[in-house]
Amino acid sequence: MSYPSLRSFISEEFAPDIAPENLSADLDLIETGIVDSLGVLKLIAFLEGEFDLNITPDELDADLYRSIDLIETMITSKQMKVAV
Amino acid sequence: MRTIRNLSRANDNGSYRTELVETLAEALDQWGPLLNEGWQADDQASVFGKNRWQAMVDAGLTGLTTSEELGGLELTVSELTDVLVHLGYVCEDSGLGFSLATHLCSTCIPIQKFGSDALKDDLLPKLTVAEVVGAHAITEPDSGSDAFAMGTKAVKDGDEYILSGEKCYISNAPIADVCVVYARTHPEKGALGGFSAFVVDCDTKGFTIGKARKKMGLRTAPMADLYFDDVRVPASRLIGREGQGFSILDFVMKWEILCVFALQVGEMRRQLDRCISFAKTRQQFGAAIGSYQAISHRVSDMHIRLENARNWLSRAVTAMDGGGQASLEIASAKLAISEANVANSMDAITLHGGAGYMIETGIESHLRNAMGGLIYSGSSDIQKNRISAMLGL
Known part of the structure; x- marks a missing residue:
């Protein structure tokens, strides 16, 4: 599932030179340095607020936030768990 | 005097245990005189108060966060902070409280949360009764606020990691038996995924603890620098997964x-x-x-x-x-x-x-x-x- 507000947030906060629609879904946000350690905390605060999620300490794992694809998968998965 | 360790964890349904916290606070009131005995002289001399620490251990404070099956009380965040607010009120030796918090947060809490069952079984019962005292090592001479610029490395070698580097301003180091050391395992990955946390025995060959540093305050909480000269650490002493250092430290x-x-x-x-x-x-x-x-x-x-x-x-x-x-x-x-x-x-x-x-x-x-x-x-x-x-x- 795609979440336009996620793309907008990443573009606005971390990659102002790239328009949201031009952000590649599999771009490695960590490897490219777009999102650093403080950025991950900002991203998580955004995800918790925007999608009403609780990110647990175990989920503070760089591999879960490496790309827009992975983040969207995590959002969907957590929302499905809440729904169940 | 009442020993906190012997208290029962009633009402174990995740809700706040008012009665337990009140009982802990009453117990601390009883232990107060022993926790405070001679603290000013030790503060002036920058000396760790062994007797006061032992009173803290005897009271059961070193087991507040450990799971019940391993001998502790497994307090929730709100229960623990309420107990510590009361301890801060009762105990005039701020350095002693600081050493306790360091012991709990450096080793007891991360091992309880992220450690393997074997690591928990091996260390938590000893940490709970302070048979083993804990510290953790993050700061380095060239990496303070910029913590993830740390240079201490851990290189995998078979079933072991080889640690090299140095850490500074490490609270509890002069009294520690084990130290959780944060080190770079994947330099190419940076802060996220590039660091790992290891439990290192302080008597391991190549691991040196410097002489105690003197400080402006918290003088009864001892502090020293650490040096790692090709220190071999078993892979079983890794906390969590390799590369999980960022989330553990956070x-x-x-x-x-x-x-x-x-x-x-x-x-x-x-x-x-x-x-x-x-x-x-x-x-x-x-x-x-x-x-x-x-x-x-x-x-x-x-x-x-x-x-x-x-x-x-x-x-x-x-x-x-x-x-x-x-x-x-x-x-x-x-x-x-x-x-x-x-x-x-x-x-x-x-x-x-x-x-x-x-x-x-x-x-x-x-x-x-x-x-x-x-x-x-x-x-x-x-x-x-x-x-x-x-x-x-």
């Missing part, structure tokens, strides 16, 4: 802030009570000094700062108990409490006049101790960076 820092600053809230309350008592009894110009607005307004300011600190602590604890990251609340609480403590400590000295300036009264020690709070666990400036980042700046 988690540990949150607990450390809550624990250390819960103690400070208790200390601030004791300090304010003492100031009010002094203002009521000290006579100048024919009246109690508390009857003059110059004093009463100062006390009012101290009260508001204390309540603000207490409210921020409560807000951060509620956010942590809610299961989320609570980064904004914890950074705000750390900043608010540490700065309130310094401001109140200065007011306490001023209010007491000459007596406040004398070492023998113990009033000036609050300020010396409080100053450290602006620096450790992320300085005030770093907390402001985190807060503004969370606010979208």
Whole structure:
């Protein structure tokens, strides 16, 4: 599932030179340095607020936030768990 | 005297156990005299109080966070911080409380949360009764606020890692038996995924602990630097997964802030009570000094700062108990409490006049101790960076 507000947030906060629609879904946000350690905390605060999620300490794992694809998968998965 | 370790964990359904926390607070009141015996002399000599530490261990305080099956009480965040606020009120030796918080947060908490079953079974029972004392090593000479610029490396070699590098300003190092060391395992990955946490026995070959450092405050909490010269650590001593250092450190820092600053809230309350008592009894110009607005307004300011600190602590604890990251609340609480403590400590000295300036009264020690709070666990400036980042700046 795609979440336009996620793309907008990443573009606005971390990659102002790239328009949201031009952000590649599999771009490695960590490897490219777009999102650093403080950025991950900002991203998580955004995800918790925007999608009403609780990110647990175990989920503070760089591999879960490496790309827009992975983040969207995590959002969907957590929302499905809440729904169940 | 009542030993906390022997208490039963009633009402184990995840809700706040009021009766248990009240019983713990009553037990601490009983242990107070032993926790305080001789602390001022040790503070002046920068000596760790072995007898007071043993009283803390005998009371069961080193097992507050360990799971029940491994011998502890497994307090929740809100229960633990309430107990520590009370400990801060009862225990006048801030360095002793700081050493306890370091022991719990450096080793007990991360091993309980992220450690393998084997690591838990091996270490937690010993940490719970302080047969083994813990410390953790993060700061380096060239990496302070920029913690993830650390140069200490851990290179995999078969079933072991080889650690090399150095760490500085490590609380509890002179009394520690084990140390959780954060080291770079994948330099190419940077902060996220590039660091790991290891439990290292302090008597391992190649691991040297420097001589105790002298500090402005918290003098009874010993501190030293660490040196790792090709120290071989079994892979079984890795906490969590390789590369999980960032998430472990973030988690540990949150607990450390809550624990250390819960103690400070208790200390601030004791300090304010003492100031009010002094203002009521000290006579100048024919009246109690508390009857003059110059004093009463100062006390009012101290009260508001204390309540603000207490409210921020409560807000951060509620956010942590809610299961989320609570980064904004914890950074705000750390900043608010540490700065309130310094401001109140200065007011306490001023209010007491000459007596406040004398070492023998113990009033000036609050300020010396409080100053450290602006620096450790992320300085005030770093907390402001985190807060503004969370606010979208």
